[in-house]
Amino acid sequence: MLFSDLSLSPALLKALPAMITVPSRVQQLAIPAILNGQDVLALAQTGSGKTYAYGLPILQRISQTSALSLAAVLIVPTRELAQQVAQNLQPLAQSLGLRVEHVCGGEAIECQIERLTTPANILVATPGRLLALAQQGVVTFSQVQSVVLDEADRLLDMGFINDINSLISMMPVGQKLLLSATMPAVLNELAQQILSATHVHIEAQVLNSAVDDIAQIVYHVNKGSKAQALIHLVQANQWQQVLVFVNAKADADALCKKLLKAGVKAAALHGDKEQVLRSQTLEQFKSGQFSVLVATDVLARGIHIDALPVVINFDLPAQAAVYVHRIGRTARAGLAGVALSLTSHSEMAxxxxxxxxxxxxxxxxxxxGFAVTDKPLSGSSKRAPRDKQANRRTMNKRSASDFVKRKPTR
Known part of the structure; x- marks a missing residue:
């Protein structure tokens, strides 16, 4: 099947990136249903083209109604995803004489209010900022035809359910689209609440699966050896672009310092960074100004980096679904990729x-070169016995001066 078989505007097709030639499975299934105005619940792997699956038909529907005001709202979980979706849809919208705008936290709301004085046909937004703008009357939804919850499971994971319910209550009856790579029970409940009984249910692949073109490798290493193992892998393979996931913000900064000390060009990215710095760091990584980006799960959803070859889980995520999204940063748009995980005894569960x-x-x-010497966790201990022994060895390495008898102070 070709995009030209999907009843899409020639102008839209001409505006597609040159590398996008054949519609993915989720695009083949979703585009006709959305063009027909149906509600859709689409489950598809990360990196399978969900943005175009809803973006193309929504743009076409808006162009056919000669809408002069806000006609579609796309709600996403993170600032980076809001920026990316807007960037992807902007050239397509321009081909039809339409305008896309995005709003999210991390930027002064006054600047966004100023931009919105020029009407946008499509607004991409994070929930909190969109709700704030709506409550101030800056954004009105009276003409909205389509509402999209992109990465819907992540929106719920991040605690946006109340904001989403408030926003949905402000919307007119119209098309509702939910897109996700996983289907937790809470998402199923939301779908039942907001989608029509006759909505189209699309599963473009085996539920909760990863893209076939991702080679998944798990290395069993000592917890204390992970940093050196990572440095070894990056240097031995001479990787020029590696995305490394950790679970905590402080760990991202600490690991980045170790990489820099070892001569590996690296930067850290997490939620405590200012938005301007986050955007700058991501662009520098994309352009190859440094080779390793250490990130928390702020990047696990929706961020596209062209031909990213390697993703590494320095820490395994506590939620299995997050693993699927993390490794989905590689092997996008039909390209191959590698996903490595460094796993210690404490992460076996x-x-x-x-x-x-x-x-x-x-x-x-x-x-x-990194033999596992830690002992498996026992049911009575939260830490491996080897770790405790290592602590005692560290204590014994203190300077001899520490053991010189000192006179008591008064």
Missing amino acids: YLEAINTLTTQALPLNELV
Whole structure:
């Protein structure tokens, strides 16, 4: 099937990037239903083209109604995703004489209010900022035809359910689209609440699965050896672009310092960074100004980096579904990629959960030069015995001067 078989405008098709030639499965299934005005729940892998799956038909529907005001609202979980979706849709909108704008936290609301004085046909937004603008009367939804919840499961994971319910209550009856890579129970409940009973349910792949073109490798290493193992892998393979995921903001900064000390060009990205710095860092990574980006899950959803070859889980995520989204940063648009995970004894339960969710058994591999010497966790201890021994060894390495008898102070 070709895009020209989907009843899309020639102007839209001409505006598509040159590398986009054949519609993905989710695009083949979703575009006709959305063009027909139906509600849609689409489940598709990260990197499978969901933005164009809803963006193309929504733009076409707006162009056919000669809308002069806000006609579609796209709600996304993160600032980076809002920017990316707007950037992807902007050239397509321009081909039809339409305007796309985006608003999110991290930017002065006054600047956004000023931009919105020029009407936008499509608004891409994070929930909190959109609700604030709506409550101030800056954004009105009276002419909205379509509402999209992109990365819907992440919106719920991040606690946006109340904001979403408030926003939906302000919307007129119209088309509702939910798109996600996973289907937790809470998302199913939301779908039942806001979608019509005759909505189209699309599963473009095996639920909760990863893209076939991702080579998934799990290395079993000591917890204390992870940083050196990462440095070894990056240097030995001479990778020029690697996205590394950690679970905590402080860990991102600490790991970045270790990489820089080892001579690896790296930067950290997490929610405590100012939005301007976050955007700048991401653009520098995309352009190859440094080779390793250490990030928390602020980047796990929706961010597209052209031909990103390698994703590494320095920490396995506590939620198995997050693993699917993390590794989906590579092998996008039909390209191949590698997803490595550095796993210690304390993360085995997370690995089991990932295997269960994805219905695949990821074998543990030994990383040459990094033999596992830690002991498995026992039921009575939260830390591996080896870790406690390491602490005692560290204490014994203090200077001899620490043991010189000192006179008591008064």
